[in-house]
Amino acid sequence: MTISKPPIGSNAERSRSSNRQAVLGCIQSAGEMGRAALARSFGLSTQAVSNIIAELEADGLLIERGVRALGRGQPAMQYSVNPKxxxxxxxxxxxxxxxxxxxxxxxxxxxxxxxxxxxxxxxxxxxxxxxxxxxxxxxxxxxxxxxxxxxxxxxxxxxxxxxxxxxxxxxxxxxxxxxxxxxxxxxxxxxxxxxxxxxxxAERIGGAAHGLSNYAYIYFGAGLGLGLVNQGQLVAGAYGNAGEIGQIPIFTPDGPMPLEARLSRISVQRRLANKGALDVAALGALMASEDADLLAWLDDACAALSQAVMIIENLFDPETIILGGAMPGSILDFMVSNVDLPVLSVGNREDKTLPRLQRGAAGRMTATxxxxxxxxxxxxxxxxxxx
Amino acid sequence: MTISKPPIGSNAERSRSSNRQAVLGCIQSAGEMGRAALARSFGLSTQAVSNIIAELEADGLLIERGVRALGRGQPAMQYSVNPKxxxxxxxxxxxxxxxxxxxxxxxxxxxxxxxxxxxxxxxxxxxxxxxxxxxxxxxxxxxxxxxxxxxxxxxxxxxxxxxxxxxxxxxxxxxxxxxxxxxxxxxxxxxxxxxxxxxxxAERIGGAAHGLSNYAYIYFGAGLGLGLVNQGQLVAGAYGNAGEIGQIPIFTPDGPMPLEARLSRISVQRRLANKGALDVAALGALMASEDADLLAWLDDACAALSQAVMIIENLFDPETIILGGAMPGSILDFMVSNVDLPVLSVGNREDKTLPRLQRGAAGRMTATxxxxxxxxxxxxxxxxxxx
DNA sequence: TTGAATGCTCAAGTGAATTGAGTTAATGCT
DNA sequence: AGCATTAACTCAATTCACTTGAGCATTCAA
Structure with a gap:
């Protein structure tokens, strides 16, 4: 989905550009780092990292954060990304x-x-x-x-x-x-x-997925979407349409229906039609007042979400699944704590350090x-x- | 799932190694190519490609295939991968x-x-x-x-x-x-x-997916597996367990059940238990004789497969889905031509040149x-x- | 106090790419 | 047929970015 594919062949200049990006990315995800540590984590020489850092600093992309002594030896000058x-x-x-x-x-x-x-x-x-x-x-x-x-x-x-x-x-x-x-x-x-x-x-840059390379994101928009991150890159699919999770069939007591029919803003709006047009704030207010209709919808939504989690985990084996988008945080939190996490799933591991399901950023601007x-x-x- | 992660930083030697692989890969997927064409498709100079080709030829990985005139100008010497x-x-x-x-x-x-x-x-x-x-x-x-x-x-x-x-x-x-x-x-x-x-x-190297970068592969093994290829690389998931499609719930007239219960060798074996242990050859024979029980199983299997296709297409948007593994080719062919391809899917495009579902290599050694x-x-x- | 460990710089060296000029061999135009 | 054009390719010189090795600075530990 980029304008033009980057060239495949590698030469000195493209190496530098790639190394620059790697240095920036490493510093950004670690917060701050010194030259030697960067060199170690890339398999580059300190000298090479030194040159790159000098360049990035001259461009105003990095700033010095003072020296830190981390044990024996000369303390290392730390750098972090310059927000401006x-x-x-x-x-x-x-x-x-x-x-x-x-x-x-x-x-x-x-x-x-x-x-x-x-x-x-x-x-x-x-x-x-x-x-x-x-x-x-x-x-x-x-x-x-x-x-x-x-x-x-x-x-x-x-x-x-x-x-x-x-x-x-x-x-x-x-x-x-x-x-x-x-x-x-x-x-x-x-x-x-x-x-x-x-x-x-957005979650990877500064949110719940900071530093993660394999995760899934369930997004409440007009319908329901899925963002898949594999090896730090989005899985876009052949035509850029991967992640159309809203249409996948799930099982309900009323028969099979698209996930979106149970888990989306449209579905809650339909169920609570008598309460007028519900934006994020209105839904948050209903949640705060423990509205019975909303809670009933949430029960059904959680049942649907449980099936979605099972499918996502078994197909992708992500480190975690994040829930976010145009829904009040309180509703997302409720879902995270009330969903039955499926047992028959590769996501059900004892050695997992991250929660299988967690909340991401919520709000109207999430996608922007x-x-x-x-x-x-x-x-x-x-x-x-x-x- | 490799032994050790490759270093991230790029230097001259790693550039060469990466360019060597790119040249080999490009020649392998095109069959045969000349220096200039390779240089164009990589954004490298002809000279660079020349050096790489000389090296690969000396290592015995490439062989000359004679010159081909493709229009005006000096005809280009074509190279192809030396199988030996x-x-x-x-x-x-x-x-x-x-x-x-x-x-x-x-x-x-x-x-x-x-x-x-x-x-x-x-x-x-x-x-x-x-x-x-x-x-x-x-x-x-x-x-x-x-x-x-x-x-x-x-x-x-x-x-x-x-x-x-x-x-x-x-x-x-x-x-x-x-x-x-x-x-x-x-x-x-x-x-x-x-x-x-x-x-x-295997399908990518020499089979139905030759030259494809985004596709899915449904594999009949002991259970049912899914191989996902994104940008030419396998999607392994965080712990290497992506693609466990057998457990995802599908809808049947008897209620929800795992896909594997309808679409796998175990399921056909269970349905045709009275016919003894069925290996690939035996199943092929039953298919050839249009065995009624097998055909009944196939009906159910196709219904299940249709749902699997819908889920895979909507989540991954692959160029194609390939069916293969330890099943007779005749059964795979039957499935490919009898499955109802879901309409509500991003895979349902008019401009698609590849079939949405096709047959890959079948047999006992597929995985090996x-x-x-x-x-x-x-x-x-x-x-x-x-x- | 001394030595080992660690971070970093300077200067020289190296690998692999690019650049530019020149050669060869086809096609197309007159 | 002859000549211009186009394209593939090679040689030699240059450039870029990384590595290497020597040397200095700073800290911890014995």
Whole structure:
């Protein structure tokens, strides 16, 4: 889902670029590190790491954090990522509005905004995004050339599939090269992804999956999505549509139905139709008041979630499964503590140090922040060559 | 599941090694290629490719195939992989026997053998494997240092999981470092995997998935396994147990049950218990005679498979799903043509050029050949750096 | 106090890529 | 037929980024 595949062959310059990314990524996930420790963890010489660090420091991407004595020998100068060294743009396009967020290199939100769409026509949307970017950069006092790239999140699935035609699809966007469109308009490298994948990446940059390389993320959006991270990279599938978990059939007392029919905002909205339109805040209020209808829905939702966990664990064997998205944290927490974790699963291991199911970031902006995280993840990860 | 993680940092030597693998892999999947074409597809200079080719030719891994004129300009000298340039060892350890196969670089089977296990104790098994290797290499006239590595296939899942304790587990093998054990005994790089993953890789080297990078493989072994290939690499999961598809619940008229209960050799054996022990050949004979009980089982199996396809497609969005393993080809073919392909799936695309479901290699040795294919795949794929 | 361990720098050396000029061998145009 | 064009390839020089080895600084432990 990147603009153009990176070249496969390796040469001196590409080595350096890859090593730079590895150094940055290692420091980011460890918090702070010294040259020698970095050299050891990469199989590079200290001298090589020294050169790379000098370069990164000159570029403003790293800052000195003082020396730390860790035992015998000369204490090591520690470095950490300079939050102000670079910024990532997150763009979420929805049928009604665009959301934009700016993250700094540490993954902290610098600014975020929502802009109602006047037209859904791609050119007009892009123009609106350009304007929004200019405003936000100016307001935050960020130099445009400090922006590393943009992540774009759109409702999937991409291309004409058996799941197309949902209400969440963007009309007129199915057959265009969205990544190229944004990349040319913004003059930035663009990563395109669906909401669940983006949210999954957000957890890796600064959330519950910090430092993890294999995990799954169940995302509550319009429907239900799944973000899969394998070896630190998103599993996108052949056409970028992996993770459409909402359609998989689950077993209920009323017969088989799609997971989404029991576990999604649409399903809770339908069940609690008499309570009007429920946004995240309203659901949180109902949860706080221990609303009986909501609790009844939660029972069913947990039963469905249990089956989803079983399928995900047995197919992927992740280190953990994270629950997040447009749901109040209290509801996610309830699910995490009330789901029956399946016994007949490869996820059921005695030596597991992480919980099998845990809560991630919740809220309306999760996917937008995730979009920006795609960019950060790329900045921190050496690009793998793919044939 | 390799012995030791490759170093992350890149330097000149590692660049060369990675470029060598890329060149080999590209030639292997294209059949034959010239220097200039290779250089273009990698983003390397012709000179660099020239040097690499000279080295590979000197090592006996490539052979000249004469010049081909493809238009204007000087015709290009084509190279292809020398089948006799290297060999891969495949080892499948089962509760009753070890299977061993040798593949040449082109993926062709050179030799294969079965040896009944006298003892399941790891040290004794390894000793038996060592002896078997010596015999087979000698009989085939292969110099030992032409062997690139060994792939080892064992019944999963690995480690103590909620699925442990199956009859297919190897007692006494759960808590040892199997890869190290074989690697030290054989003096070879060893890749460890379960049967489904290995079989999936076999299809990539020379079978139905030749040249594909994203596909899924449903494997009929003792139970049912799933091999997932993402970006040309197996998805192993955090603990190497991804793809345990047999346990996922599916919907049947008799209620929910594990997929394996409807779609596996065990299930057909149970349904046709009155016909005695059924090996692959016996099942093939029943299929040829259009046995009514077998056809009834197939109906149920296809219904189950349809659900599995839906889950796999929606979670992974593969280019294709391949069916293979210890089942007669005729039964696999029947399934491929009789399964109801789910409509509500991201796999249901109009622009798909590959069939959504197709048949792969069938037979008793599939996993053993797959084990050797793991080695070939590594020889042909630049190793990705993983943090 | 002394020696071992550890972090780091400087300067020289090395491996593998790129660059640019030049050769060879096809096709296409006049 | 002759010549320009295109493409594949080689040789030699250069460049890039990493490694190596010598040497210094700082800390801990005996």
């Amino acid at each position: 060294g670079g910024y990532a743009l997150g763009i979420e396009v929805r049928p009604d509005a665009v959301f934009m967020a700016i993250l700094d290199l540490s993954g902290k939100e610098v600014s975020s905004q929502r802009s109602v769409l006047k037209s859904l026509e791609p050119r007009k949307v892009v123009a609106q995004v350009q304007k929004l970017r200019a405003e936000m950069l100016q307001k935050s006092g960020i130099e445009p050339d400090r922006v590393l790239g943009a992540g774009v999140v759109m409702p999937g699935p991409f291309g004409q599939t058996g799941l197309s035609g949902n209400s969440s699809d963007l009309p007129g966007w199915q057959s265009i090269d969205v990544a190229r469109l944004f990349s040319e308009a913004l003059g930035l490298a663009v990563e395109l992804s669906n909401d669940a994948n983006a949210a999954a990446m 922040l995730g979009a920006a995280s795609l960019v950060l993840n790329r900045a921190f990860t050496p690009q793998a060559a793919v044939l | 340039g290297g060999y891969a060892l495949g080892i499948e350890v089962r509760p009753d026997a070890v299977f061993m196969a040798i593949l040449d670089l082109s993926g062709k089977e050179v030799s294969s053998q079965r040896s009944v296990l006298k003892s399941l104790e790891p040290r004794k098994v390894v000793a038996q494997v060592q002896k078997l290797r010596a015999e087979m290499l000698q009989k085939s006239g292969i110099e030992p240092d032409r062997v690139l590595g060994a792939g080892v296939v064992m019944p999963g899942p690995f480690g103590q999981t909620g699925l442990s304790g199956n009859s297919s587990d190897l007692p006494g093998w759960q808590s040892i470092d199997v890869a190290r054990l074989f690697s030290e005994a054989l003096g070879l790089a060893v890749e460890l995997s379960n049967d489904a993953n290995a079989a999936a890789m 050949l797959g084990a050797a294919s793991l080695v070939l795949n590594r020889a042909f794929t630049p190793q990705a750096a993983v943090l």
